[in-house]
Amino acid sequence: MSENKNYDVIFKSTFLFAFVQAFSILVKVVLNKVAAVTLGSAGIGMIGLFSSAIGMLKTGTSLGISQSAVRDISEANQNNDIEAFSKTIIATQKIIVITAAIGFVITAVLSPWLSEWSFGNNLYTTSFLLLSIAVAFITLWEGQLAILKGMRHLRLLAKANVFGSLVGLFISIPLYLVFEIEGIIPVLIITPICAYLFSYYYVRKIEYRRIKLSKRELVQKATPMVKMGVALSITTFLSQLSVFLVSSYIGKEGGLQSVGFYNAGVIIMVGYFSVIINALTTDYYPRIAAVNNDNAKVQNELNQQSIVSLLISFPLIVLFLMVLPFLITLLYSKEFDPIINFIRIGIYGVLITIISNQVDLILIAKNNTKFFTILAIVYRVIELVLNVVFFKFYGLIGMGISMVLGGVIHMVFMTVAVKKLYLIRFEKLFVKTALLALLFIFLTSFISMEENVYIRYSAGGLMFVLSCFFSYYFSKKYLNFNLLKMRSK
Numbered sequence: 001m002s003e004n005k006n007y008d009v010i011f012k013s014t015f016l017f018a019f020v021q022a023f024s025i026l027v028k029v030v031l032n033k034v035a036a037v038t039l040g041s042a043g044i045g046m047i048g049l050f051s052s053a054i055g056m057l058k059t060g061t062s063l064g065i066s067q068s069a070v071r072d073i074s075e076a077n078q079n080n081d082i083e084a085f086s087k088t089i090i091a092t093q094k095i096i097v098i099t100a101a102i103g104f105v106i107t108a109v110l111s112p113w114l115s116e117w118s119f120g121n122n123l124y125t126t127s128f129l130l131l132s133i134a135v136a137f138i139t140l141w142e143g144q145l146a147i148l149k150g151m152r153h154l155r156l157l158a159k160a161n162v163f164g165s166l167v168g169l170f171i172s173i174p175l176y177l178v179f180e181i182e183g184i185i186p187v188l189i190i191t192p193i194c195a196y197l198f199s200y201y202y203v204r205k206i207e208y209r210r211i212k213l214s215k216r217e218l219v220q221k222a223t224p225m226v227k228m229g230v231a232l233s234i235t236t237f238l239s240q241l242s243v244f245l246v247s248s249y250i251g252k253e254g255g256l257q258s259v260g261f262y263n264a265g266v267i268i269m270v271g272y273f274s275v276i277i278n279a280l281t282t283d284y285y286p287r288i289a290a291v292n293n294d295n296a297k298v299q300n301e302l303n304q305q306s307i308v309s310l311l312i313s314f315p316l317i318v319l320f321l322m323v324l325p326f327l328i329t330l331l332y333s334k335e336f337d338p339i340i341n342f343i344r345i346g347i348y349g350v351l352i353t354i355i356s357n358q359v360d361l362i363l364i365a366k367n368n369t370k371f372f373t374i375l376a377i378v379y380r381v382i383e384l385v386l387n388v389v390f391f392k393f394y395g396l397i398g399m400g401i402s403m404v405l406g407g408v409i410h411m412v413f414m415t416v417a418v419k420k421l422y423l424i425r426f427e428k429l430f431v432k433t434a435l436l437a438l439l440f441i442f443l444t445s446f447i448s449m450e451e452n453v454y455i456r457y458s459a460g461g462l463m464f465v466l467s468c469f470f471s472y473y474f475s476k477k478y479l480n481f482n483l484l485k486m487r488s489k
Helices: 003-061 065-078 082-119 125-150 154-203 215-254 256-290 295-322 324-331 334-365 369-422 428-447 453-478
Strands: none
Touching (some): 003 082, 003 125, 003 215, 065 082, 082 125, 082 215, 125 154, 215 256, 256 324, 256 334, 295 334, 295 453
16 A cells, blocks of 8 residues: 555544544533533532443453454454454454453442442442443443454444444433433443444444354464453553542542542543544554554554644644633533633643554554553553642642643653664654644643633634644645545645
8 A cells, every 4th residue: 555545544534433533522522511510510520430430340351352352353354364353253252241241240249349439438339230231331332343443344333333322312311301410320321232232233244254163262262362451451450440549539639529620621631532532543553453563564554643643633622722611611511610721731641642542552563462561550650649649739730730741751651662672663754743733732822821812712713724724734745645635646
């Protein structure tokens, strides 16, 4: 595939999943707005505590199969080996069912302790018992998505996400409006069930052989997948554990309202900008997994993907900074204005993370799980310490500073690692793009704090227009790609 053709594929797949993620984010916006109005900041804080617990448990019990399976399926699919990827798909489905059952049982057993750890009492034991259903269905859902990603059935993957989100929304809104606080648990359960049903339906459309695997064949297929998955799940579990511990710490130090503010800010930055992160990585990881033995190709994919990431994300961040106060009121309410400065600072950490995530995926594609795990453990410990220390001394703004420092540390760790291990590095074109993007965002940050509304929005609008022009000009001149026409020259 020519370099220009590859940019065409990257941009098109990115915009496809940008639409899908934007739709999913719109669904979350509507749902969060309803939750904010009906439940208030304390209700949002409660949702945050439940969600972080679910994420931690799902990660700890799913064995990382949804990630490791993508790599195995991509390799088999790249080699056009129908029997191999058929066996991999079937093995994946069987393992996912087992891990979903494990997640269900462990969550149910731990429900009294989860209530105590999260809320300091046992009043929510039944709630966590019911949430074991959510943990199981999230595991099942992610397993189905792994199959679609691995085989790069991007349109089916897009449909599964869109329809699952839409149906979940239509069911969830009445639950919040009618039952208010009591509707939180049903919403957290129904949402993943809807997502799973649609993903299962579209996986059934894939053409592969329904081969019956013997126990020996299942073990042979599952063993390397589980080994890699366990290493990945440990690192992801540490991330979820960190979020859980930080949320609990903030709750004890500042109360449920502080947790609500923190989670609202994180949702806006990390959750809503996952529209970019997920869109970029959905097709990127299967591509580098398919060519993981060729360092030159992996480096080429990294640099192309990273440049595309910047060209798409930084104009959106410029616009985001300018409309932030209005956005907070729209998404939540005026009660949440204290999170504005937290987000203004933390957004730099998000931009850095968008790029650094693409680097650490190289270690996963290379199956260097031992080193990746050690690196991730060290990083998560540092991240947790930064979060606790900066919140203690600087409150919510300190959490924004912590996000930036954490992003920088993560980027340094990962870039040094892949350069030392595989001689894979960022090229000059990417560095030039990154510096110019940061300059735009830095200037916009100052403009967004201007008290004069006319000056603020006039200058901010100009910065947004210039950032869009820069992305268009840069892609046309250096990538030989017309961003407006969405096709190669």
